[in-house]
């Protein structure tokens with residue numbers, strides 16, 4: 628991704644190089660001197676949420692060829708929370724994030740960041756926001772790791788000396804301390820990814836959007852980074868919106884998951900609640916009495932998701948959460964099947980995703 632001119636001028640610091648539609652709104656055109664925060668809520672009131680998206684829609688193009696990328700989305704992200712944004716390719720996640728950053732102008736609806744309307748293009752809306760879109764930020768490869776952090780702090784309007792200890796801590800936590808004086812070009816892909824994250828956090832943004840933050844990282848680095856994201860949210864009150872196809876990252880890091888498909892939100896709940904819905908529990912029954920005829924009978928009454936006639940003994944997998952388990956037991960008895968083993972398979976986030984979006988993570992939305 629190319630670094631944008633907007634970045635240099637203090638707008639949201641990341642932009643997509645492939646700006647496919649000139650309806651995208653150049654936030655940098657707005658008066659950069661407006662940093663008075665006058666539209667912020669009265670501090671006597673309860674503080675505004677980190678992000679309030681209200682009825683946002685965005686269509687690209689006209690006529691038959693047009694795409695409704697975001698379709699009437701309403702979403703509030705509380706301060707200090709970590710929210711996962713999931714959806715198949717083309718679901719509208721990036722467009723929604725760009726609307727939140729003021730990079731794409733929605734056709735309808737409003738976006739408020741810490742109470743300030745992004746549509747006003749006022750710098751106050753961007754002061755506390757940063758983003759790492761589509762994998763990695765292009766850091767300045769000739770500069771050292773620490774010089775990059777100082778640079779990004781500066782263009783956020785922060786004196787880099789005042790956040791030097793924050794930079795030390797970030798470098799330390801992300802295992803980059805011994806590379807602090809190494810030019811970024813000499814680092815591995817995984818390390819560059821971590822420098823990207825550190826750069827996003829270098830200026831002290833309070834709301835950050837991270838798109839695929841663990842992409843390209845080895846298992847250990849990804850684990851470190853997930854732990855660091857959780858710590859930043861818990862200890863420093865950072866609000867994080869993570870978009871990723873990596874369910875391990877989402878499960879490990881997020882308090883809440885928002886799933887999108889075809890521009891709309893199809894699920895919005897805590898990870899526990901999404902996984903806890905017993906309706907989709909699958910029961911695996913193993914029995915020597917199972918054969919094609921018995922399974923065909925089961926299929927008439929249940930959703931059979933697997934049958935392994937060659938297992939010893941043969942086994943069938945049936946969606947039978949909650950009270951449906953009683954029905955399954957009755958059906959098996961009526962069919963003369965004596966179970967040798969019965970096991971409940973709890974869905975993981977990937978199963979829930981498949982169920983709600985009709986698509987596997989990484990699959991196409993339309």
Ligand SMILES: Nc1ncnc2c1ncn2[C@@H]1O[C@H](COP(=O)(O)OP(=O)(O)OP(=O)(O)O)[C@@H](O)[C@H]1O
Nearest residue numbers: 646647648687694696715716717718719720721722
């Ligand atoms: N600037 C643009 N011009 C035209 N169409 C666009 C533009 N940006 C996005 N789209 C279309 O809008 C839809 C949503 O795209 P978006 O990039 O927001 O999805 P996504 O959920 O982020 O997908 P991915 O996971 O692949 O990044 C897609 O059909 C995409 O082709």
